[in-house]
Amino acid sequence: MSSNSKSKAQEHFKRNLSSRQQRFRAADLVAGVLNGDRNALSTALTLLESSLPEHRTIANEILTGILPHTGKSLRIGITGVPGVGKSTFIEAFAKEVFTHSNHKIAVLSVDPSSPLSKGSILGDKTRMNELSVHPRAFVRPSPSATQLGGVARNTRESILLCEAAGFDLILVETVGVGQSEVAVHGMTDFFLLLMLAGAGDQLQGIKRGIMELTDAMVITKADSGNEQAATRAKGEYASALHLFPERTGGWVPKVFVTSALQANGLSDVWEELKSFQHWAISSNYLHDLRAKQNIHGFHEYIGLLLNEQVQRNQRYQEVLKHYLSQLEENQLTPFAAAELFLSEMFKSN
Amino acid sequence: MSSNSKSKAQEHFKRNLSSRQQRFRAADLVAGVLNGDRNALSTALTLLESSLPEHRTIANEILTGILPHTGKSLRIGITGVPGVGKSTFIEAFAKEVFTHSNHKIAVLSVDPSSPLSKGSILGDKTRMNELSVHPRAFVRPSPSATQLGGVARNTRESILLCEAAGFDLILVETVGVGQSEVAVHGMTDFFLLLMLAGAGDQLQGIKRGIMELTDAMVITKADSGNEQAATRAKGEYASALHLFPERTGGWVPKVFVTSALQANGLSDVWEELKSFQHWAISSNYLHDLRAKQNIHGFHEYIGLLLNEQVQRNQRYQEVLKHYLSQLEENQLTPFAAAELFLSEMFKSN
Numbered sequence: 001m002s003s004n005s006k007s008k009a010q011e012h013f014k015r016n017l018s019s020r021q022q023r024f025r026a027a028d029l030v031a032g033v034l035n036g037d038r039n040a041l042s043t044a045l046t047l048l049e050s051s052l053p054e055h056r057t058i059a060n061e062i063l064t065g066i067l068p069h070t071g072k073s074l075r076i077g078i079t080g081v082p083g084v085g086k087s088t089f090i091e092a093f094a095k096e097v098f099t100h101s102n103h104k105i106a107v108l109s110v111d112p113s114s115p116l117s118k119g120s121i122l123g124d125k126t127r128m129n130e131l132s133v134h135p136r137a138f139v140r141p142s143p144s145a146t147q148l149g150g151v152a153r154n155t156r157e158s159i160l161l162c163e164a165a166g167f168d169l170i171l172v173e174t175v176g177v178g179q180s181e182v183a184v185h186g187m188t189d190f191f192l193l194l195m196l197a198g199a200g201d202q203l204q205g206i207k208r209g210i211m212e213l214t215d216a217m218v219i220t221k222a223d224s225g226n227e228q229a230a231t232r233a234k235g236e237y238a239s240a241l242h243l244f245p246e247r248t249g250g251w252v253p254k255v256f257v258t259s260a261l262q263a264n265g266l267s268d269v270w271e272e273l274k275s276f277q278h279w280a281i282s283s284n285y286l287h288d289l290r291a292k293q294n295i296h297g298f299h300e301y302i303g304l305l306l307n308e309q310v311q312r313n314q315r316y317q318e319v320l321k322h323y324l325s326q327l328e329e330n331q332l333t334p335f336a337a338a339e340l341f342l343s344e345m346f347k348s349n
Numbered sequence: 350m351s352s353n354s355k356s357k358a359q360e361h362f363k364r365n366l367s368s369r370q371q372r373f374r375a376a377d378l379v380a381g382v383l384n385g386d387r388n389a390l391s392t393a394l395t396l397l398e399s400s401l402p403e404h405r406t407i408a409n410e411i412l413t414g415i416l417p418h419t420g421k422s423l424r425i426g427i428t429g430v431p432g433v434g435k436s437t438f439i440e441a442f443a444k445e446v447f448t449h450s451n452h453k454i455a456v457l458s459v460d461p462s463s464p465l466s467k468g469s470i471l472g473d474k475t476r477m478n479e480l481s482v483h484p485r486a487f488v489r490p491s492p493s494a495t496q497l498g499g500v501a502r503n504t505r506e507s508i509l510l511c512e513a514a515g516f517d518l519i520l521v522e523t524v525g526v527g528q529s530e531v532a533v534h535g536m537t538d539f540f541l542l543l544m545l546a547g548a549g550d551q552l553q554g555i556k557r558g559i560m561e562l563t564d565a566m567v568i569t570k571a572d573s574g575n576e577q578a579a580t581r582a583k584g585e586y587a588s589a590l591h592l593f594p595e596r597t598g599g600w601v602p603k604v605f606v607t608s609a610l611q612a613n614g615l616s617d618v619w620e621e622l623k624s625f626q627h628w629a630i631s632s633n634y635l636h637d638l639r640a641k642q643n644i645h646g647f648h649e650y651i652g653l654l655l656n657e658q659v660q661r662n663q664r665y666q667e668v669l670k671h672y673l674s675q676l677e678e679n680q681l682t683p684f685a686a687a688e689l690f691l692s693e694m695f696k697s698n
Contacts, residue, residue, distance in 0.1 A: 063682055153684050240589050294676045297683030303652060305691050327643045333412055334646030335502050342654050
């Protein structure tokens, strides 16, 4: 039996689970996840990422079951241009944390690019080899969803599953394609921007607006003769950050210089994260931030779902195309086009 | 007859215009606007800002009529913290432009704050006295809409009306409340950020992300002993801007030092705007930008209209409140809440 027909048979089997079986399976997986069982966690994540409605139904039941046991981690978003050394930093940083604490670390990725185009997933898998076999780590490569909205939703809910499984430090890495940094910023507590020393040209890859989302900047690869440039860059970024307006809640972002190779500066980053967590909880910042993120996510998903509805319906697609071309030819104002489009959509319901 | 009952009578009269009369009136106003008649322009703007559906109907007909005659201006967004001297700058800048060209300037404002709260509108009216009586200028104070979405929509369409009336330099000023800068950035070609010298504390009023939207920075009030601080600030901001990633299209923002009092530096700003316009047209940047803005506006308005629909309907309001409170109590994920809410909304249509 080829692996292809085997997986088809599996799908057929799964499709035909009765709703009683589904409920049983969901309860089973909830118990497994809450017990910290990695297989249960992996299965739950796979169901979450699946595009089959039957899988989503089970995933939704699992989510409802684990929700009361979520929220206790520190959620850290990590971004930086390709080549900045994200995976290397994450691996070295996790090792540092494991040495000084009992934390359990989960690493998730948001990568809206196709797995065929860049090979970044395979790259990550290779590079995080050491971390992924650590008993207190869980590394989940990016799902291959094509839509950022879908990826963002999956990742948001993956965070919850990892929390329920006992991971109390969640690192969400983004490769920085499209709007992925903004999406990751919207589902994490602390946003870490990794930077290379020798600014200027290197910076071109960081998109506008990202620096201002940053809770801390980390200059990587301060080794092998690169130390002076890193220290200089630290000064430059620190004064640039100084020019930015104050963060909501009053948190002041700092710049750190690190070397994953020599394990330098990583403990400073870890201390900073701990003091952030302490401050964020005691000042109620974390509570307010997450409530805001939930409500923002709710509104975002409404847009996403409406969008899906339009994309699945051929007539909607044609109507949309019509109004967009009228817009392009300056025959309608954006508002008039929106009004006409909506009246068409609601008419047919 | 009291003014109150008089205006009621007027409203009654307007409400009862037949659709033939409405069409006649719209055609009349289109002709007036295209002739550059200020009264026709003012009336059209008032109809646009009105919340009466009958007025909106006429306004929509006017917009359709003038649309082919729009798009030929340079649209400039202007922002800065209160006290930076926006009105003074605009007045001095307009005088500079009038001296060296035949341009006609319209000044619009986006102010989502209530007119009762701050008095900024009255302030603007007083301060721009000189400009507002200039034969080649048209100053329109901010409408008193309460919703930013509504204000943004009005302003976007007001720009079109002013263009049809022959104004080829449109300044859209924002007081910087809420998301108004982002809204103004989304409807203008060039975004100008006014700054005070002596940065640091002053900067606290500029919201995060605004600096990165900037096409040029203008340091104001470089006079009365403030000259050195202004020059120093110019250097600081120039290096800070240098750290930012490149703008879409490759435009490089510069920093200017001005004094409205002594009419210094204003011609440099004007030269910069002219060279931007030349570049933006010849590189097709302007065409692409406006197409993008129109499509973005279209999607934004769809959200706005759906939102209005929810707000007008008491049952929707209750359903929404229910799900938001479940979200807050962590009983639902944002996605599940969105799914349930939408199924309720579409059920009742």
